[in-house]
Amino acid sequence: MSGAGVVADHESHPLFLPLVFIGGAVFGVGLAVSQMARPEIVLEFLQFRDLGLAFVMGGASVVVGVTFWALTLSGRSAPLTGKRFGRRLKSMDRDVIVGGGVFGVGWGLSGICPGAAYASLGIGNVVILYGVAGMFLGAYLQGYLRESRVESGAAATAD
Template structure:
C-alpha cells in the first residue's frame, strides 16, 4: 500500500479549507484584481510584495517547524524529503513564459480563481488560456518524447 492510499480522512477537507483561506486572503487583500497585480509589476503599488512576504513567512515557519519536529506529513503519511529538481533549460524557459504571461494579463492561477469569487467573470477567458497553454505544453512534451524514442542513431 502506498502512502497516498493511507491518507488521513481529513486530507481533502483540509485542502479545501486551505484553498478557501488562500482565496479569501487574495480577495480581501485586493490581489485578486488583475489591475492591482499589473500596478505591482509596474512598481506603482507594492502591496503585493507585503502579501507575498507575509505568506512566505508563515509558510516558511510552518515548513521549518514541521520538518524539524515531525518525521512524516500528518495527513498523507509521506516522509519529508527534499525534492530534487535540477535547474535546467525547461525550468528557466517555463519561468520566463509564466512571467511574461503574468505580466501581460496580470493573472496567476491563484489570483485568477480568487477573481472569480469576487465576481470577475470575464477572467474565465484568462483561465481558459491557462488551461489551453498547459494542454499545449503537455501535448508538445509528449510529442517530443515520442519523436526522441522513435529516432534512431545514425552510426
C-alpha cells in the same frame, strides 16, 4: 509496497479532498482580502506604483518558510499523505526556464497569477475566464509536447 502505492492509499483518505477544498477556499479568501485577486492592483505592483503586495507576499513567504523549515527538522510525515516533510530539489533546466518565462509573461499580461485568477472569479471578475481558458490551453499544450518528447525519445532509444 511501492512509494506510489503509499501515496495513492493516503490520498484516498476521506478527509484529503475536503481539506484540500477548505485550504483552497481559505487561500482564495486571503487573496481577495489582500486584493491580490484584482488585476489592476497587481499590475500597479508590477509597475512599482503600489508596493503593498510586497508585504502580503513577503509575510506569507516568511510564515511558509518558517513552517516548512520547522516541519523538515521535525522528521514528521504529513498526516494525510504520509510523505515526509522535506525539500524537493529540481535542477535548473530548459523546462524550468521556459515555464518560468511563460508564467511571468502570462502574469504580466493578465495582471494575475493562476491561483488568484480563480479567486478573482469569486469577486466577480468574469473577464478573467479568458485567462483561465489560456491557462488550460497552455497546460494541455505543455502536456502534449512533453508526451511527444517522451515518445520520440523512447522511439530513438528503441532503434
